[in-house]
Amino acid sequence: MVNKILLVDDDDATNYLSREILVDLDAAQEIVVAQDGDVACDLIQHNNCPDIIFLDVRMPRMSGFDFLNRLDKMQVCKKLKVVLLTSSSRVEDREKALQYANVLGYLEKPLTWQSARKVIEEYFQ
Amino acid sequence: MLNARLAIVAERKAYIEWMEKKSSELARATAELEQKEQLEMYAKALERTNHQLEEFAIISAHDMKSPISTITGLLMLMEDRKAVKESHTELFEMLKKSAGQTQKTIQALNDAVAFKKTLTIRREDIWFENILQEVRQSLAEPIMASGAVISADFSRCAHICFPPIHMKSIFQNLLSNAIKYAKDGESPFIDISTFVEDSFIVLTVKDQGLGLDLDLYRDRVFRLFQRFHTHKEGMGLGLYLVYSIVEAYGGKIDIQSEVGRGTTFTIYLSNADGE
Numbered sequence: 001m002v003n004k005i006l007l008v009d010d011d012d013a014t015n016y017l018s019r020e021i022l023v024d025l026d027a028a029q030e031i032v033v034a035q036d037g038d039v040a041c042d043l044i045q046h047n048n049c050p051d052i053i054f055l056d057v058r059m060p061r062m063s064g065f066d067f068l069n070r071l072d073k074m075q076v077c078k079k080l081k082v083v084l085l086t087s088s089s090r091v092e093d094r095e096k097a098l099q100y101a102n103v104l105g106y107l108e109k110p111l112t113w114q115s116a117r118k119v120i121e122e123y124f125q
Numbered sequence: 126m127l128n129a130r131l132a133i134v135a136e137r138k139a140y141i142e143w144m145e146k147k148s149s150e151l152a153r154a155t156a157e158l159e160q161k162e163q164l165e166m167y168a169k170a171l172e173r174t175n176h177q178l179e180e181f182a183i184i185s186a187h188d189m190k191s192p193i194s195t196i197t198g199l200l201m202l203m204e205d206r207k208a209v210k211e212s213h214t215e216l217f218e219m220l221k222k223s224a225g226q227t228q229k230t231i232q233a234l235n236d237a238v239a240f241k242k243t244l245t246i247r248r249e250d251i252w253f254e255n256i257l258q259e260v261r262q263s264l265a266e267p268i269m270a271s272g273a274v275i276s277a278d279f280s281r282c283a284h285i286c287f288p289p290i291h292m293k294s295i296f297q298n299l300l301s302n303a304i305k306y307a308k309d310g311e312s313p314f315i316d317i318s319t320f321v322e323d324s325f326i327v328l329t330v331k332d333q334g335l336g337l338d339l340d341l342y343r344d345r346v347f348r349l350f351q352r353f354h355t356h357k358e359g360m361g362l363g364l365y366l367v368y369s370i371v372e373a374y375g376g377k378i379d380i381q382s383e384v385g386r387g388t389t390f391t392i393y394l395s396n397a398d399g400e
Binding site for chain 2: 011013014016017021024087088108109110111112
């Protein structure tokens with residue numbers, strides 16, 4: 001179990017689904033939701049840094065990649081890892097994502113118990 | 126004096142006739158040029174429209190993926206939570222099935238759109254036998270399950286200069302279809318051969334499967350999402366991909382089929398840098 005997971009997705013339903021699955025897995029003591037990158041950045045700067053962020057790639061105001069670039073410039077704790085969630089199966093997006101040092105995984109939506117469990121295990125390795 | 130004047134008049138008359146002739150030629154050339162410019166303008170407008178339609182297809186296919194994957198996930202959660210009353214089980218199953226079908230269709234649409242972008246891969250010298258072996262491996266399970274027999278004769282033309290990934294896709298889709306649409310209770314028998322005809326390398330793939338009624342379907346056979354045997358699973362993507370590949374590389378494809386007797390695909394491939 002990690003201390004805190006932050007879910008960042010502009011879609012309520014996706015956040016709901018991801019949260020239910022992570023609660024089932026006892027993945028974190030606290031699960032927080034943000035519906036865009038700006039809110040997520042605020043949460044990270046003014047509260048305890050999350051351990052894992054589940055991040056949507058396609059968001060209207062700030063894409064997942066824009067958020068990663070902003071995260072790079074912020075003073076964030078080293079333990080923070082990001083898991084990208086996407087509907088896109090484009091190889092070039094996956095390759096781009098894995099170039100970021102703090103990206104732990106690149107998963108296709110919807111998040112499942114199996115894919116969430118695997119990524120949490122990888123976090124602890 | 127009179128003769129000199131007559132000569133001058135004749136000369137001027139000839140000059141005027143020459144000028145009139147040149148003027149007509151100029152008018153014709155101008156009209157042709159205007160027509161050519163107009164055609165070029167239409168061609169550019171058509172290219173822009175095609176590009177916009179392609180973009181629309183890409184964006185639509187992509188934008189639809191996210192909500193349908195969320196629906197599928199939420200249905201999965203409902204099932205896990207046993208949130209469906211027993212009396213509504215059948216309704217829920219139909220909902221799951223529709224969502225699954227929609228997801229497959231959107232995925233197929235995404236695949237078709239993504240595929241179009243791969244049509245500029247370089248040609249290489251490839252051997253048909255090698256391609257067939259690769260495809261046999263990737264179709265190992267359905268081949269074994271169906272007891273399919275695949276016979277190949279590449280003695281008349283063993284190789285071609287063609288993008289390997291696309292040749293593999295042609296073989297994969299045609300063999301996969303031949304196996305899938307075999308007659309019930311019968312093992313598929315597929316016959317593949319190649320030969321040279323004029324400037325083309327011809328590939329034929331023949332099966333003895335269900336066949337289809339070309340009187341009804343000839344116009345639709347190679348279109349996207351067309352299915353002719355709905356009791357078998359499939360998205361109607363395979364023949365569209367084969368047709369797209371063949372056409373993109375300057376070839377053509379012909380189909381002969383008879384219901385209950387089988388189908389023969391004859392593919393004419395240009396061999397750009399080869400023999």
